[in-house]
Amino acid sequence: MAKMKNLYYRNIEGTSPGYWGLLGALALMIVAGLGAAYYMEHHGHIVTGMSNQVVWGLPHVFAIFLIVAASGALNVASIGTVFGKQPYQPVGRFSALLAMALLIGGLIVLVLDLGRPDRLIVAMTKYNFKSIFAWNIFLYTGFLAIVGFYLWAMMDRMVGKYYKPAGVVAFVWRLILTTGTGSIFGFLVAREAYDAAILAPLFIIMSFAFGLAIFLLLIMGIYGATDRELSDSVLRRWKNLLGVFVAAVLLLVVIYHLYKLYITRTHGIESFILLNGGVYTSLFWIGQILIGALLPLFIIFTKLGHSRFWIAIASVAVIVGGIAQLYVIIIGGQVYPLPLFPGMAASSSFSDGVVAHYAPSLPEFLLGMGGVAIALLAVLFVVKVLDILPESLGDAVLNPPAAS
Amino acid sequence: MSDNKSLQSSRREFLGKSAVAGAALAAAGSGLVLTRMAEARAPDQPVSNKVRWGLLVDAARCVDGCTDCVTACHEENGIEQSGHAETDPQWMRKVELKDERTGYQLSLPMMCQHCETAPCADVCPTGASFIRADGIALVDRHICIGCRYCMMACPYKARSFEHETVTKQKPHAPRGKGTVEACTMCVHRVDSERLPACVEACAAAGHNAIMFGDLKDPNSEIARKMASEPSRAMRADLKLNPGVRYQGV
Ligand code: SF4
Numbered sequence: 219m220a221k222m223k224n225l226y227y228r229n230i231e232g233t234s235p236g237y238w239g240l241l242g243a244l245a246l247m248i249v250a251g252l253g254a255a256y257y258m259e260h261h262g263h264i265v266t267g268m269s270n271q272v273v274w275g276l277p278h279v280f281a282i283f284l285i286v287a288a289s290g291a292l293n294v295a296s297i298g299t300v301f302g303k304q305p306y307q308p309v310g311r312f313s314a315l316l317a318m319a320l321l322i323g324g325l326i327v328l329v330l331d332l333g334r335p336d337r338l339i340v341a342m343t344k345y346n347f348k349s350i351f352a353w354n355i356f357l358y359t360g361f362l363a364i365v366g367f368y369l370w371a372m373m374d375r376m377v378g379k380y381y382k383p384a385g386v387v388a389f390v391w392r393l394i395l396t397t398g399t400g401s402i403f404g405f406l407v408a409r410e411a412y413d414a415a416i417l418a419p420l421f422i423i424m425s426f427a428f429g430l431a432i433f434l435l436l437i438m439g440i441y442g443a444t445d446r447e448l449s450d451s452v453l454r455r456w457k458n459l460l461g462v463f464v465a466a467v468l469l470l471v472v473i474y475h476l477y478k479l480y481i482t483r484t485h486g487i488e489s490f491i492l493l494n495g496g497v498y499t500s501l502f503w504i505g506q507i508l509i510g511a512l513l514p515l516f517i518i519f520t521k522l523g524h525s526r527f528w529i530a531i532a533s534v535a536v537i538v539g540g541i542a543q544l545y546v547i548i549i550g551g552q553v554y555p556l557p558l559f560p561g562m563a564a565s566s567s568f569s570d571g572v573v574a575h576y577a578p579s580l581p582e583f584l585l586g587m588g589g590v591a592i593a594l595l596a597v598l599f600v601v602k603v604l605d606i607l608p609e610s611l612g613d614a615v616l617n618p619p620a621a622s
Numbered sequence: 623m624s625d626n627k628s629l630q631s632s633r634r635e636f637l638g639k640s641a642v643a644g645a646a647l648a649a650a651g652s653g654l655v656l657t658r659m660a661e662a663r664a665p666d667q668p669v670s671n672k673v674r675w676g677l678l679v680d681a682a683r684c685v686d687g688c689t690d691c692v693t694a695c696h697e698e699n700g701i702e703q704s705g706h707a708e709t710d711p712q713w714m715r716k717v718e719l720k721d722e723r724t725g726y727q728l729s730l731p732m733m734c735q736h737c738e739t740a741p742c743a744d745v746c747p748t749g750a751s752f753i754r755a756d757g758i759a760l761v762d763r764h765i766c767i768g769c770r771y772c773m774m775a776c777p778y779k780a781r782s783f784e785h786e787t788v789t790k791q792k793p794h795a796p797r798g799k800g801t802v803e804a805c806t807m808c809v810h811r812v813d814s815e816r817l818p819a820c821v822e823a824c825a826a827a828g829h830n831a832i833m834f835g836d837l838k839d840p841n842s843e844i845a846r847k848m849a850s851e852p853s854r855a856m857r858a859d860l861k862l863n864p865g866v867r868y869q870g871v
Contacts, residue, residue, distance in 0.1 A: 333783060567712065570717050
């Protein structure tokens, strides 16, 4: 790692009532999430909004959001290590920690939503190597191991010499991981919404945007709360980067829909999402496009982007838009009827030919938020006990006036 | 029959039993003669890939409003409806179709199509979803973790997730809350040289719209019918080579 002047890492004190209050609130959310999972497990998925038509519900939206964001959160560390960009290196530790925490939060939600979470051991011991799901189990556990080592290499001089290779491996691994997550949908050829090769790159860019938005919020929050210095010029670079990612997501979304509109066969699902899909159409235009893309782009690339408050608003908007986007992809793609009998109007006792109904239930929401809370609690706790964060992210550290 | 001789001589002498099956069918008023039931598996024998069980549905014979096959299927396999339409399991369902241009209407039964290259088996992380050597798609209820990825992947919406505690299950059709289930082509019946419940019920009602047999035996009635009359696979564009085929659609 390139040496930086005045760069010292120190754990946050974490003694204020605010800190403990926040931790307590997160702990409560976790308890609620676990309780919800137990409730769903005990009664069966009948107590959720899910059905035989919509088999993946709100927990999957949260879980996939967290998993996708996890790999994006590592971006900051990767830019520092792999591309040697200095202002990114000091926050590499935090970036790696955040990535691991988000992934763990997402995986816990995914596992607790299984019909048989008690059979986790089966999932860990019996593999069908044709299944992208089985590969993802390797990708996820491998990610935790590799990023864990990477973090160690950043923190401990003893293994410091592996810093660069570990960073490169982690970088490549996370790209594969997000491709794997996106491919979960790519394999569902029978469902019109997912039958597009562009989903994998779309997921990668989404991960960049979501991960960086969460990263920015937490960095600004922690540095603000602990009165540590945070350079405005660096913050501006990061928020500009966020703007680039958001624009790229928007571009890929446009390409995705143009592609779907070009294929006559998928006109049905397109008009459903874009025009007459009710809540899904609203979520697409208002949630995904307006809040998730146009609003943050406007903030970031106008004068508003000079204010931390507005950068935080932009980050929150990216997160809200991201959840909306995944909701449209995951739920919207399921409620739309399968094209089983082209040219025929179908009806049956099993929702053939009709748009399925889905309304998320409270336990699903609590489980999803529980995963978010697990990730946040882990981050806030580890920065208290380990030297993860630089004492200062001021200009003197990040952009030393003279050559460093 | 020449290519079957070795099979028959080496494997079993079930001709007597096939006569029983034939008699049962005749009693049911069926025109089906299932000569190839002799290829069914005895409990002590491994499943053979020399056969491929399949169904041929004739939509022209399927009667609008009749649900005898569905009722028989659900009774046979202990599927209870608890009144939750969206979550109750349905191993089989009747679909009413209407040609959007001509107004022509028909109805047909849908169930697991027992694909050769089944998406459910491809995506299942644990291998719980699998295709038996004789072509029957099954879920091993002991290693299904309930991830529902197979349901996402199935083009036919043939699977149900058990959303509630299962009551009154049948010993031959183990089921359980939190796992996925679907039509087994009445594998327990097939293994003891009996017809799937839906086939039997349809014949008993006098409709004979569903035919069961060995697709690999060119002399079986089902194979001969498929060779001489048009039939099609649903979503043939996906090239899954299902074991269930349709006529009159
Ligand atoms: S729900 Fe069960 S059978 Fe279906 S993919 Fe998951 S583990 Fe396999």
